[in-house]
Amino acid sequence: MPMRRFGRPGLIGLAARTAVVAGTASAVGGAMSRNQQQRAQGQYEQQQYEAAQQQAQIDAAAQNAAAQYAAAPAPAAAAPPAAAAPDDMVAKLQQLAALKDSGVLSQEEFVAAKQKLLS
Structure with a gap:
């Protein structure tokens, strides 16, 4: 061993x-x-x-x-500024006339809006 x-x-x-x-x-x-x-x-x-x-x-x-x-x-278009150009004035008057013709504005409202716009 x-x-x-x-x-x-x-x-x-x-x-x-x-x-x-x-x-x-x-x-x-x-x-x-x-x-x-x-x-x-x-x-x-x-x-x-x-x-x-x-x-x-x-x-x-x-x-x-x-x-x-x-x-x-x-969205509705924003309103143009108050002191707008003459073209805008004519467009606004035409819009007022269209509203009067469609019956939305009465004769008195149309005259008042037109005076406000022109002044």
Whole structure:
């Protein structure tokens, strides 16, 4: 029977023990790295999904607003300023005459509006 040696291991034993420790550390480090990458990929996919949901909500709101805008009547044109050019004065007098002819304004209202416009 060979005698077993006690005490410090030999060079081969030390190299074997170092290889086992290094291999274990490498395997554990690789597993941790894969887990971190998988977790990061999952978070990225979740963020992309949430961003897509928000974009879909924004698109839907924009379509609703566009539909409401298209269905709404056009706003009335703003009245021109009181100190208008002579062409505007003629246009206003013609509008007043058209309102009188259509029956919206009476003769008295037409005369009063015309005096106010000319003064």
